[in-house]
Amino acid sequence: MNKSRTRVLHSMAVLMPALLMFTIVTDLPHVLILTLFGYGISLLQRKPFKVSDRSIIYTGVVIAVAVGLLDLLFPFNRERFGYITMIFRPEYYTVGMFYLAVAMTFFDSGKATVGLAAAASIFSMTSSGDVFNFSIDNVRLPMFSNLINRNFTFLYVSSVILSLSVTLWALRREQICVKAKAKGSPQRLKHIIHGAVIIALPLMLFGTYKLYRLYEDDLRRLENHLIQMGVRQRMMRRQGWTVFGKEVNLRNIMSPEVLSNQQRIVIRASGKHPPGYLRGHGYEIYQNGIWRENNTAAADELQSRSYSGMLTAKSFYFGEPATEYKYQYHILQEPDFISDVLLIPGSTQRLDLIAERVSVNSGGSAIVSDWQKDGGYTVFADATQTVAYPFPVNPAENDFLQFPDELEPDFDKVIDEIPGLREAKTDAARFQLILKFFN
Incomplete structure (x- = not known):
């Protein structure tokens, strides 16, 4: 039996809006590249694979290895996202759903091929909409940073509408491809139901948005409360905290647990x-x-x-x-x-x-x-306690002392606002004055 390339194209069309949105927001271009590559190979396939225990196991293992290995090579920056992303871990589950939707096109899965692509699309939109920090710039896809930080609402709503529209179209095309056995009133009833869904769906989305805006402050308080609960439980399990990690994020806000332990001897x-x-x-x-x-x-x-x-x-x-x-x-x-x-x-x-x-x-x-x-x-x-690490012997000072000229006036104003900062003789004294001023 020959494979239906039309069904592969339907699956790709359903997945594409959500996939593009996810790629732009998460700054993970390899997900888009690998997914499109998989669809390309699937279109070249003449006969579908047979569904068996072995083929299912091998498919699951390949997807799991690809998700885990590529996450190590291209880590996901979750600083842009909120609490929903912390729970659902899109770098694993959403990416895995994308790959699974592609893998389904290699088998004779029938209408389930498009159905799984639709499920992956909806699941992806949940993670892509959990953006709350609009000061993060993309590293791998910097050309989309301004689009996300300035026009995220328009971008997300447009993606949702396009994704739902393509999904409904593809599912309808799947029904047309299959000869309907029933005629008359059952078919008419289906048309009525489809029309009602198309009319009700935008109204439901608009109502959900207005309801969220009405209780946004309460939902944010609940979100922060759940995050603090998770942090406390993690600290209780760990009985400690990591100091001097391999990176420091200056945008992170210090939690109450850290602030309350400032005087603790470690x-x-x-x-x-x-x-x-x-x-x-x-x-x-x-x-x-x-x-x-x-x-x-x-x-x-x-x-x-x-x-x-x-x-x-x-x-x-x-x-x-x-x-x-x-x-x-x-x-x-x-x-x-x-x-x-x-x-x-x-x-x-x-x-x-x-x-x-x-x-x-x-x-x-x-x-x-x-x-x-x-x-x-x-x-x-063998030297005094104030000596720094002696290497490299000839450091490239410009790499560490660069300071944008346009920021100097603003920093001069801040320095003038801190009493005694210009007159301080040592870095330690300046540091204490800065801490006292901002605390």
Whole structure:
């Protein structure tokens, strides 16, 4: 039996408006490319695959692997979206529905092919409409940023109307392709029902929108309440929080739990002198309000030395071992402090800890593997506590000191508003004045 290419085209037509909307809003162009590629292969297929246990299992595995692997390669930025997206996880379920709609066209699925495409389209529109932050710019599809941030309502409503119209048209075409056995009054009744649905659907959408606008404040309060409940439960399960992650989003608002724990002690350092500045991650890349560590930077494994009588304790050296060091600190982390790097002074020359290995990247971040945290770690340094990490030897200063000229007048006004900021002698004093002013 030959395959119906018309049915494949109907499926693609139903899915396309929602797919385009999802691609633009989520900034995931690979979903559109892979879906269109799948439809193209399906159109070239002459005979459909047979439906069997093996074919169903293989199809599900391929879809799951494609969704998971591509999400790792092209991560989804959820900063633009609200609570609905947090629950439904569109980077997995919506994308999986798209791929499943394509996979159905490879089998003799009948009208279910178009039906599944319609279901995927409706499910996708739920996620695509959950946009509440209109200050996020697309990274992979920057040409659509202004369209989303300035004309999202028009874009979304147009996509919904187009998607529903194409879906109704395609389903109607599927009915025409099948010879109707019943004639007379049953067929007339179907026409009446279809007309009623077409008339009622826009009225229902308009009523839902007006109802949402009427109770928008209450719904937002409920949404924020549910988010706070989820955050609290996650923190209770985890009994801690992550500090010094691989990226920092400057647009994130600090939760009440974080604000209430500002004075909580998370690390303790003992020594004859204060350790000063302890370096964690070195954020080198800034984009769209997010500072990131350079993930492409190579990390060099430190040379180590084991000691007899101590099964796993080692010394790790940043350079050649020395006979003595001027500064020594023992650092302990509290159990509920979580960090994937060690916090060390910039002038560190040696580390003593129970771990398998320690690597240091070009930004000075010390990455530890198989570390037993209970014993803490000892830091040996040969310079003053104010010395920063000594590498790179010849840094490209312009990469870190760029400042747009058009922002200088606005920043001058802010500086003048903060008492004593221009007269402050040290960065620490300036930092305290800024914190006091904005708090």
